[in-house]
Amino acid sequence: MKAALLPDRGVVKVSGDDARNFLNGLLTSDIGEVTPASPRFAALLTPQGKIILDAIVAEAPAADGGGFFLDLPKALAKTCVDRFGFYKLRAKVAVEDLSAALGVMAAWEGDGATEYGLGYRDPRLPALGLRIILPPDLAAAAAADLGAVLVPPAAFEAHRIALGAPRGGLDFSYGDAFPHEADMDQLHGVDFDKGCFVGQEVVSRMQHRGNARTRIVPVTYDGFAPEAGAAVTAAEKSVGIFGSSADGRALALLRLDRAEDALAAGQPLVAGAATLRLVKPDWIRFKFPGEREPA
Numbered sequence: 096m097k098a099a100l101l102p103d104r105g106v107v108k109v110s111g112d113d114a115r116n117f118l119n120g121l122l123t124s125d126i127g128e129v130t131p132a133s134p135r136f137a138a139l140l141t142p143q144g145k146i147i148l149d150a151i152v153a154e155a156p157a158a159d160g161g162g163f164f165l166d167l168p169k170a171l172a173k174t175c176v177d178r179f180g181f182y183k184l185r186a187k188v189a190v191e192d193l194s195a196a197l198g199v200m201a202a203w204e205g206d207g208a209t210e211y212g213l214g215y216r217d218p219r220l221p222a223l224g225l226r227i228i229l230p231p232d233l234a235a236a237a238a239a240d241l242g243a244v245l246v247p248p249a250a251f252e253a254h255r256i257a258l259g260a261p262r263g264g265l266d267f268s269y270g271d272a273f274p275h276e277a278d279m280d281q282l283h284g285v286d287f288d289k290g291c292f293v294g295q296e297v298v299s300r301m302q303h304r305g306n307a308r309t310r311i312v313p314v315t316y317d318g319f320a321p322e323a324g325a326a327v328t329a330a331e332k333s334v335g336i337f338g339s340s341a342d343g344r345a346l347a348l349l350r351l352d353r354a355e356d357a358l359a360a361g362q363p364l365v366a367g368a369a370t371l372r373l374v375k376p377d378w379i380r381f382k383f384p385g386e387r388e389p390a
Contacts, residue, residue, distance in 0.1 A: 096205025098243035099251040100234040105169030105194030107150075107176060110162035112187040118152065118163060121182060123274060123298070125289040129163065131156045134215040134226075136284040138274055139178060144297030146272050148175055149263055149284065151226060153215040164213060164228055166199050168263060182293075198231040201251045202243050211237035219282040220378060222258055253341035259313035259376045265323050266311050266338035266346045274298055275307035276348065281379055310381065311338065312354075314347050314364075314371040321367030329357030329364050337366040347371060354384040 109118060119126040124137035134153040138146045150167035167175060172192045179190045201217070203224030208214065212229025227237055238245040255262065260282065263269055267277045274285050280302065287302055301307055320340040327335040327347050334357060335349035347366070354373070357364060364371040375383045 096202060096207060096241060096243035097246050097250060097254075098200055098202040098234070098238040098241060099246050099248045100198055100200045100231055101248050101251065102198070103169055103248075104199035105167055105172035105192070106197040106199065106228055107165040107167060107172050107179075108162050108191045108193050109165065109179065109188055110191075111189050114163055114188050117179075117183070117186045117188045119289070120291065121179070121293055122150075122152065123279065123285045123292055123294075124152070124283070125286040126152060126163070127289070129154050131215075134218050136218045136279070136282060138279060138284060139175070140274070140292070140294030140298070141270070142294055144273050144294040144301070145270055146263065146267070146274060146277060146279075147171075147178060147269060149277070149279065150175070151215070151218060153213060153226070153228070155213055159213070164193075166226055166228060169194050170264070171269065196230060197228055198234070200227045200229060200234050200237060201225070202227065202238070202241050203251070203254055205241075205243065207241035207243065209237045209240035211240055219260055219284070220258055223255065223260060249341070252339070253344075256313075256339055256341045256346060257344045259311075259346065259374075259378075261311045261346055262339055267348055272348075273301060273307070275301050276309045276311065278311050278379075281381065307381070308352055309335070309348060309350050311346050311348050312351075312379075312383070313374045313376055314345050315343055315374055316340070316345060316366070316369040316371050317343065318369055319367075320345060321369050325366045327364055327366045327371065329353065329362040330360075332357075334364055337371075344374075345371070349384075351382075351384055358385045
């Protein structure tokens with residue numbers, strides 16, 4: 096088993112009598128279903144349906160004080176606090192940025208438990224493993240408790256990329272991407288039955304019309320990786336943007352129809368000096384370029 100402290104992750108706590116209903120009215124997943132044993136992946140959207148931030152929402156047991164902890168990009172912790180403050184009105188909730196005291200550790204390729212911090216399974220994909228919110232100076236002790244080897248965060252990045260799980264800020268831009276484009280509908284990040292949340296009308300329309308033309312998809316490449324943000328082209332026409340990469344695997348934000356046309360015409364997808372090959376993981380349910388029918 097491997098474990099890594101993730102320096103880019105922060106923690107925001109939401110507590111109080113109205114905390115569950117407050118979060119449920121804002122976020123894309125059903126927070127009413129969150130328990131200490133069942134976290135949710137969710138996003139806060141603009142009214143136009145674009146992702147402001149995404150987070151894993153975990154609940155602490157009542158014996159440990161309760162409350163909801165958002166495992167989110169550290170750079171967006173203040174944005175989260177400010178946005179929640181805007182929506183708070185008279186709700187009985189307290190919102191705290193705990194990123195200065197708490198960090199997030201990921202553990203994968205095995206199973207285990209630790210009494211250090213707040214542990215929960217990554218709700219996006221089982222293979223992403225466990226997450227633990229804890230003071231960073233306890234990371235080594237928690238890894239030992241899990242029976243895991245503490246490795247650099249780049250090892251988890253390579254694991255995430257190999258699984259095809261997007262990372263905001265690298266694979267898509269916050270404030271500019273819809274949940275479908277970031278594959279949140281595929282990774283259990285949107286509940287289409289729960290009712291209203293901010294941006295819900297736009298996201299539901301995309302779901303029912305099935306018109307998400309742009310998606311993040313996994314790719315492979317040989318040789319040196321292009322830089323994140325490099326243009327992906329086919330026959331010198333724009334197809335998308337290259338994202339994060341490691342060890343010959345990468346993610347790319349592509350116009351699916353243009354990628355489909357390029358493949359049908361035998362035109363390679365190129366980013367920088369690298370030729371890209373699309374790879375469909377088993378969790379993707381939308382029609383993949385080169386397929387006749389959805390899997």
